[in-house]
Amino acid sequence: MLSEKMLKALNEQLNREIYSAYLYFAMAAYFDDLNLEGFASWMKAQAEEEWGHALRFYNYIYDRNGRVELSEIPQPPKEWKSPSDAFRASYEHEQFISKCINELAALAEEEKDYSTRAFLEWFINEQVEEEASVKKVLDKLRLVKDSPQGIFMLDKELSVRVPKLPTLLMQGE
Numbered sequence: 153m154l155s156e157k158m159l160k161a162l163n164e165q166l167n168r169e170i171y172s173a174y175l176y177f178a179m180a181a182y183f184d185d186l187n188l189e190g191f192a193s194w195m196k197a198q199a200e201e202e203w204g205h206a207l208r209f210y211n212y213i214y215d216r217n218g219r220v221e222l223s224e225i226p227q228p229p230k231e232w233k234s235p236s237d238a239f240r241a242s243y244e245h246e247q248f249i250s251k252c253i254n255e256l257a258a259l260a261e262e263e264k265d266y267s268t269r270a271f272l273e274w275f276i277n278e279q280v281e282e283e284a285s286v287k288k289v290l291d292k293l294r295l296v297k298d299s300p301q302g303i304f305m306l307d308k309e310l311s312v313r314v315p316k317l318p319t320l321l322m323q324g325e
């Protein structure tokens with residue numbers, strides 16, 4: 153059984169994960185608008201994975217006899233100054249999410265809720281990967297200084313990313 157405080161915090165994170173998906177869809181639209189299909193498809197894969205994160209919280213809340221509560225999702229930005237500006241925003245967002253996950257883990261420890269603490273382990277590790285994958289692209293964009301040739305090359309490179317399928321999570325992966 154989840155404490156009221158823990159349930160509220162888990163629901164808040166579930167909604168943040170949905171916002172993450174929303175933000176990455178907005179970034180995908182920004183890149184599609186620039187005809188950068190590789191960047192757009194990378195962002196769509198990222199958005200799909202964020203739905204997977206939201207589903208993990210959803211399933212966990214019900215496994216612990218809680219109730220999912222959806223809140224209003226803020227409108228994400230529509231434009232960024234450049235591809236590197238979009239990836240910088242994405243990196244900052246991932247750092248914020250890592251901080252939220254760490255705070256959730258601290259709360260679980262404070263509450264002696266070891267099941268929730270164990271559940272969050274996956275997210276703690278995932279955030280290392282999330283920050284690193286965004287930072288890798290950001291560093292390359294900085295290296296090519298958003299030059300058309302560099303962006304064209306990166307667009308090709310990013311087009312190969314495929315999402316880890318969130319549908320697996322619905323089957324209790």
Ligand code: OFO
Binds near residue numbers: 168169202205246279
């Ligand atoms: Fe991008 O890791 Fe979830 O929010």
